[in-house]
Amino acid sequence: MGRYLVTGGGGFIGSKIASRLVERGDQVVVTDNLSTGAEGNVPHGVELVGLDISQAEHFNRIPTGHYDGVLHLAAQSSGEISHDNPGYDLSTNALGTLLLLDWCSKNDVPRFMYASSMAVYGLTEESPVTEDQRLDPISFYGITKQAAEHYVRYYSKHGLNTTVFRMFNVYGPGQNLENMKQGMVSIYLAFMLREEPILVKGSMERYRDFIYIDDVVSAWVTALDDPASYGKTYNLASGKKTLVKELLSGVIEAFGHDPETYPVEQGDGTPGDQFGIYADISRLTKELDWRPKVQVSEGLRRMADWAKGISARHSG
Numbered sequence: 011m012g013r014y015l016v017t018g019g020g021g022f023i024g025s026k027i028a029s030r031l032v033e034r035g036d037q038v039v040v041t042d043n044l045s046t047g048a049e050g051n052v053p054h055g056v057e058l059v060g061l062d063i064s065q066a067e068h069f070n071r072i073p074t075g076h077y078d079g080v081l082h083l084a085a086q087s088s089g090e091i092s093h094d095n096p097g098y099d100l101s102t103n104a105l106g107t108l109l110l111l112d113w114c115s116k117n118d119v120p121r122f123m124y125a126s127s128m129a130v131y132g133l134t135e136e137s138p139v140t141e142d143q144r145l146d147p148i149s150f151y152g153i154t155k156q157a158a159e160h161y162v163r164y165y166s167k168h169g170l171n172t173t174v175f176r177m178f179n180v181y182g183p184g185q186n187l188e189n190m191k192q193g194m195v196s197i198y199l200a201f202m203l204r205e206e207p208i209l210v211k212g213s214m215e216r217y218r219d220f221i222y223i224d225d226v227v228s229a230w231v232t233a234l235d236d237p238a239s240y241g242k243t244y245n246l247a248s249g250k251k252t253l254v255k256e257l258l259s260g261v262i263e264a265f266g267h268d269p270e271t272y273p274v275e276q277g278d279g280t281p282g283d284q285f286g287i288y289a290d291i292s293r294l295t296k297e298l299d300w301r302p303k304v305q306v307s308e309g310l311r312r313m314a315d316w317a318k319g320i321s322a323r324h325s326g
Contacts, residue, residue: 013037014234015077015119017063017110018084019056020047022185022193023125023177023226027081029053030227039073042084046189063106069113079121079234080114082107086151093281096150103154104161111165119170122162123234126176128219128247128287130156138251138290141176141243149282159243171240173233178247178289182223182309183316194218194254195310198261199317208262208272212279214255219247219288222304222312229300238297247289248302260307264314 014031018024019040024047031038032053040052041061052058061068063084086102107124114122129152130145147153159174166172181195190197201208229246233239259269295301304312 011035011037012078013039013076015039015041015072015080017041017061017080017082018047018125020044020049020051020058021083022047022051023180023223024081024083025051025053026184026223026227027083027230028056030231032056034231039077041072045086046186046192048186051184062102063110064101066109069109072113077117077119079123080110080119081123081230081234082110083125085125085155093150099150099154100157103151104157107158108161111161111170114170115165115168121171121234122165123173123230124158124162124175126159126174126243127152127155128176128178128245128289129282129284130159130176131284131287133284134287136286138249138288139245140290141245141293147282148284151282166241171237173239173241174243175229175233175246176243176289177226178219178221178245178287180221180223180226182313184223185313187317187320194257195220195261195313198258199265199314202262202265202267202272203317203320208258208274209277210254210258210274211277212254212283213285214253214258214276215286216254216283217251217286217288218254218257219250220252220257220306220309221246221248221302222306222309225302225304228303229294229298232298232300236298242293242297244294244298245289245291246294247291248306249289249291250306251286251288252306257306257310260310261314264307264310265318266314 016028019028020042043062132146132148185196187200262269
C-alpha cells in the first residue's frame with residue numbers, strides 16, 4: 011500500500027486510474043483545475059485539491075507528507091484547442107510538468123509517471139510507429155508534450171524513477187461527452203445522443219489506434235510497481251489500425267442504428283491533425299507482460315450502452 015498523487019484526477023483517464031489505486035488499497039490525493047474534469051469523477055473518499063499545475067504558488071496546496079509516486083495526467087489535451095491558445099498549452103503541458111518534477115525533487119518523491127501522447131510523432135509512414143522513431147510533432151499540443159518528455163528524461167537522469175506513456179486514442183465509459191474538441195469516439199456518440207448528423211472533420215480514410223480505458227488503467231498500474239519500466243518510454247495503444255470510416259460504422263452500429271442510413275457530414279480537418287498513426291506495442295508487451303484485452307467492437311458496445319444509460323437518466 012502506497013500514497014500517490016494523481017494530477018488531472020478529475021478527468022477521464024486520471025479518475026479511472028485513481029479509482030483503481032483506491033480499489034487495491036492505496037491512499038490517493040487528486041489534483042485538478044476542473045477545466046475539463048469534474049469533481050463527480052473523483053473516487054469517493056479521495057481528497058480533491060483544486061490546483062493549476064502551471065502556477066508555482068499553487069503547489070503549497072498539496073497535502074504534506076511522503077508520497078510514493080506521482081501519476082501525472084493533468085494537461086490541456088486537445089490538439090485542436092492548442093491552436094486556439096498555444097500559450098495556455100505551453101504553460102499547462104510543458105511548464106506545469108517542469109514545476110511538478112521540481113516539486114517531486116524537493117519532496118523526495120521516488121516515482122513519476124507521465125501521460126504523453128501519440129501527437130509527439132507527427133506525420134508518419136503507414137507502418138506502426140516504434141518508440142525510437144524520430145519525433146516531429148505538427149501541432150502545438152504535440153510540441154508541448156515532447157518538451158515535457160525532455161523534462162521527464164532530465165529528471166530521470168538525476169535519480170527520479172520515471173515512466174512515459176505515449177497514449178493513443180483512449181476511449182470508454184466516463185469520457186466527457188460535452189467536450190466536442192477531444193475524443194473521436196465520444197464526439198461521434200455525442201452527435202448520436204442529440205440525434206444529429208455526425209460531423210467528421212477530415213478524411214474518412216484517416217486511421218487511428220483505439221485503446222479501451224480499462225486496458226490503459228491496467229498498463230499504468232502494472233508499470234507503477236515494476237522496476238522494469240523505470241526510465242522507459244512506451245507506446246500505450248492496441249497496436250491495431252482502425253480507419254475512421256470503420257470506427258464510424260462501429261459507433262453507429264453499437265448505438266443501434268444502420269451505418270448505411272445514419273446521416274454523416276464531412277467537414278474540413280482540424281489544424282495539426284495527423285492523417286494516420288498506429289503503434290508498435292512490442293516493447294510494452296515484452297517488458298511488462300501487458301496486453302490489451304478489449305477489442306474495438308466490444309469497447310464500442312460497452313461505451314454505447316453507457317452513453318445510452320446517461321441519456322435515459324437525463325431524459326427521465
